[in-house]
Amino acid sequence: MxxxxxxxxxxxxxxxxxxxxxxxxxxxxxxxxxxxxxxxxxxxxxxxxxxxxxxxxxxxxxxxxxxxxxxxxxxxxxxxxxxxxxxxxxxxxxxxxxxxxxxxxxxxxxxxxxxxxxxxxxxxxxxxxxxxxxxxxxxxxxxxxxxxxxxxxxxxxxxxxxxxxxxxxxxxxxxxxxxxxxxxxxxxxxxxxxxxxxxxxxxxxxxxxxxxxxxxxxxxxxxxxxxxxxxxxxxxxxSYEGGISEFVDFLAADSAVTDTWRLQGSGEYTETVPVLNDAGAMVPTELTRRCEVDVALRWGTGYETVTRSFVNIIATPKGGTHQAGFEQALLRTLRQQVEQNARKLKAGTDKLDKDDVLAGLTAVLTVRIPEPQFEGQTKEVLGTGPVRAIVANVVSTALKERFASTKRDDKAQTAQLLEKVVSEMKSRISARTHKETQRRKNALESSSLPAKLVDCRSTDVAQSELFIVEGDSALGTAKLARDSTYQALLPIRGKILNVQKSSVSDMLSNAECAAIIQVVGAGSGRSFELEAARYGKVILMSDADVDGAHIRTLLLTLFFRYMRPMIEDGRVYAAVPPLHRVVVINPGSKPNETLYTYSETELQNVLTALTKSKRRYQEPIQRYKGLGEMDADQLAETTMDRAHRTLRRVRIEDAEAAGRVFELLMGNDVAPRKEFIVDGSDRFNRARIDV
Missing domain, CATH: 3.30.565.10 (Histidine kinase-like ATPase, C-terminal domain)
Incomplete structure (x- = not known):
């Protein structure tokens, strides 16, 4: 230069x-x-x-x-x-x-x-x-x-x-x-x-x-x-006539603790902005703006929080002043209500946290203001300052009216809501206390981990990998195939509990689920802390058949519901073991060549290419029915060795859609699942069934 x-x-x-x-x-x-x-x-x-x-x-x-x-x-x-x-x-x-x-x-x-x-x-x-x-x-x-x-x-x-x-x-x-x-x-x-x-x-x-x-x-x-x-x-x-109330009902996946409440109001603020005068010059002018606030919300029995915020129908996924005011009003109002009913709720002197209030909340927040100030052209964050106080005042006033209502339904729902948030607070405090006393202080304190865990030697979380393998037969081969420096193994026996249709207590009492959560070492649910996870990657390694796919789905359900930050951070993977092993016979003393294929289509393409090039291969073609059929060298080369393996990263591009799919396929409601299977039967490719 x-x-x-x-x-x-x-x-x-x-x-x-x-x-x-x-x-x-x-x-x-x-x-x-x-x-x-x-x-x-x-x-x-x-x-x-x-x-x-x-x-x-x-x-x-x-x-x-x-x-x-x-x-x-x-x-x-x-x-x-x-x-x-x-x-x-x-x-x-x-x-x-x-x-x-x-x-x-x-x-x-x-x-x-x-x-x-x-x-x-x-x-x-x-x-x-x-x-x-x-x-x-x-x-x-x-x-x-x-x-x-x-x-x-x-x-x-x-x-x-x-x-x-x-x-x-x-x-x-x-x-x-x-x-x-x-x-x-x-x-x-x-x-x-x-x-x-x-x-x-x-x-x-x-x-x-x-x-x-x-x-x-x-x-x-x-x-x-x-x-x-x-x-x-x-x-x-x-096309919908019910507006954001229908939106909340659509977004909510859990059972309701309260009905969908509508909180509406408005406020005014002044703002100095440049205005174009008749002479074509920009003149700073103080204008009175009006902010219209419309909120629909409901609490459910779950602990997931689903909030959508909008400014003039433009989504603000990263929040802004309107969402900050909304959360501030929720926390302040519910804290006051809990303090007023502390003896009845047995809340003691502990204070609610924001997470306690937001647990199980599904809310849609909309504000309408002229000329809002966004941060950047992509409009993901609202920056107009006075909107925070207006939203907080509208939400706080409407909630206080709801708690002061003498209607039977309102009294019953507000009482259930207070019980829920106090229960969340107690669970948080209990989980924190338990974690502080039970968490492993250093890498030497491994005696509390499951006996069947085959741990790695490395303490570098970024490099370490946990393979969750299906069955003891696969474990035996994987022990010989792994790199013990950074690859740990945890065997599970068959199909674990379907946690989508089970309670938290049932999940924790299940030996396989409890062992996985204990080995990952970062807690579960709302108390999960990603920084405490003991492994940089969790790899689900199951057989390449229908049962293996089912086991992988059950494991993903466990991670999605109780350890979701692992998936959101891109730390959960599915191993891709091969389906076929093709041994190509080379002429003379040249050693034979081994090819692995991962689908029936890929196998046919490989065989066709070999036939066209007039190369011979051993028959019958070896079809792996499970990981246990591989020897250690084959498993290492195809599935575990970083230099040769293929991993599929599990992503959550749309957590809301993923949640609906998990609830449809793994939840308690049978009728929608049956309808889904019947409707999709015509489009299903029978050749994809692993026989």
């Missing part, structure tokens, strides 16, 4: 060039998450129209050619000329950063789009974007190629590779007529493969989840998702 550094070395990126140069600044990443974020930006514009009372339907289509289309029946993007730029409203929205109708101009009281960069960023990161607007009885159209307006020649087919002619004037085209009063916007775009990773793709599941969530948050809004990428198009529609 040259040591010279002068003004000529500085770069000034104009307009959308800055977006294409640094896309991560606007959409976070350029993988599938960034791709989905672009789609949310377009969908949220349509939702903002519905929030403003214009239009009650949004249609999203994932086309087979990789493009996506979003249509609504809102007012339509303005098509007249914006006086300052001399450009049409459509071109301003799609080509100018920080331009739009959500900067306090009166078009939207509360909206999710705030920065004026959503549509223009999507346009900049698209190889082609087409927009159609229905207004004034006319359908107007405009097209862009990587942010530049122009016209595509679609005579040979519609797509981003069609011949493109730039139009410096950016003229709107009249392409049709509509009835008077019919308005709306349709946007179709192709994400630019120069920007996004080749592996990036639209997730239909994420889209459906987001659509369902939005339908809950905007009662009466109908959202339809059409996925035309597969062999058969799949269409899903959502």
């Amino acid at each position: 040259s040591s010279d550094y002068s003004a000529q070395h500085l770069s000034v990126l104009e307009g959308l060039d800055a977006v294409r140069k640094r896309p991560g600044m606007y959409i976070g990443t350029t993988d599938s998450r960034g791709l989905m974020h672009c789609l949310w930006e377009i969908i949220d514009n349509s939702v903002d129209e519905a929030l403003a009372g214009h239009g009650d339907r949004i249609d999203v289509t994932l086309h087979a050619d990789g493009s996506v289309e979003v249509g609504d029946h809102g007012r339509g993007i303005p098509v007249d000329i914006e006086p300052k730029t001399g450009l049409s409203g459509v071109e301003v929205v799609f080509t100018k950063l920080h331009a739009g109708g959500k900067f306090g101009g009166g078009s939207y009281a509360a909206s999710g789009g705030l920065h004026g960069v959503g549509a223009s960023v999507v346009n900049a990161l698209s190889s082609r974007l087409d927009v159609e607007v229905d207004r004034q009885g006319v359908t107007w159209a405009m097209s862009f190629h990587r942010g530049t307006p122009g016209v595509f020649d679609d005579s040979a087919g519609i797509g981003p590779d069609a011949p493109f002619t730039p139009d410096p004037q950016g003229a709107l085209r009249r392409v049709g007529k509509v009835k008077r009063g019919v308005t709306g916007t349709r946007t179709r775009y192709w994400a630019d493969t120069q920007i996004f990773a080749a592996s990036a793709s639209f997730s239909a599941d994420d889209l459906v989840t987001r659509a369902r969530q939005t339908a809950f948050l905007v009662p009466g809004l109908a959202i339809t998702i059409a996925d035309a990428r597969g062999e058969e198009p799949v269409t899903t529609s959502f």
Whole structure:
């Protein structure tokens, strides 16, 4: 690099060039998450129209050619000329950063789009974007190629590779007529493969989840998702009238301790913001803002906490001032109630912790404010300060009214709630005391661990691995195959208890479950501490058959329900033992070659390739029915040796969806499981059954 550094070395990126140069600044990443974020930006514009009372339907289509289309029946993007730029409203929205109708101009009281960069960023990161607007009885159209307006020649087919002619004037085209009063916007775009990773793709599941969530948050809004990428198009529609109360009922998986309570209120605050005056200058102006708070919540018998927070229907997964105020009010109010009823509840002088209050809580928190301050374009954290006090006051006031109610149902539910939170507090204190007295102080105190544990010598947690193996026969082979420096073994006898349909006491009294929790050494449930785990990896090593898959599912159920941070931190793996061993006969004195395959399809491909190359192999092909059939060298080479093995990491991409699947497949309710099996029987591939 040259040591010279002068003004000529500085770069000034104009307009959308800055977006294409640094896309991560606007959409976070350029993988599938960034791709989905672009789609949310377009969908949220349509939702903002519905929030403003214009239009009650949004249609999203994932086309087979990789493009996506979003249509609504809102007012339509303005098509007249914006006086300052001399450009049409459509071109301003799609080509100018920080331009739009959500900067306090009166078009939207509360909206999710705030920065004026959503549509223009999507346009900049698209190889082609087409927009159609229905207004004034006319359908107007405009097209862009990587942010530049122009016209595509679609005579040979519609797509981003069609011949493109730039139009410096950016003229709107009249392409049709509509009835008077019919308005709306349709946007179709192709994400630019120069920007996004080749592996990036639209997730239909994420889209459906987001659509369902939005339908809950905007009662009466109908959202339809059409996925035309597969062999058969799949269409899903959502529309709810009950709002966030229905959302809470949908999210809650455990039995109810209280009904779904609705806490509503509002408050005002002042905020100094720059306002554009008639002369075109930004003048600091003190404005009075109104914050509308709407909360739906209920407590259940479980200990998991499910909270969703939103600002103007935009999800804030990392919380912010509104969520901080909500949690503060819950803790303060319930602490006061417990103190007032301490003798009756036998609570003593101990104080509730936030975790005690949040255990078993399912809540949806929404606030509506004009021009909220988010941290970053991805809008994951609300930063508007005064909202905290307003939310805390609304929640605290509504909860106190509920506890003061003389209605029989309210009195019974509040009493059950206080008993639950006090029970959680006592369990936490008891677990902490037990852990402090029972936890192994150093690596030498291993006498309390199960006798069947074959521990490793290393005390380096990051390097150590715990293999949970199926049966004593597999244990014998694994002992010889392991590296005793860092690989520990814990055998289990067959199928452990299904903890999804068992109580905590039943789980702890089960020898196999208790042994696993004891060996991991970090506790269970709410008292689980990831930092105390004795092993950096936990590897489930079961036979490659139906029974082995069932055992692995039962073990995953145990980890998901009682040691979930291990899965969330990516420390739980499934071993991948081979199904077949193919010995290739080499001519002469050259030693034979051994190949391992992991599926019937892979085996057939290997045999076909050997036959084509006229190479011989020993018959019959060895089929491993269990880990015990391997010798130590084979098990080490294929399943345990770090240099050659394959591991499948167990992930929780969507803990809520995973929880529903575990409850469906492993829970107490038989009818939904039976329905699931019957409905899926037609799609099941019998060849996949291990016989």
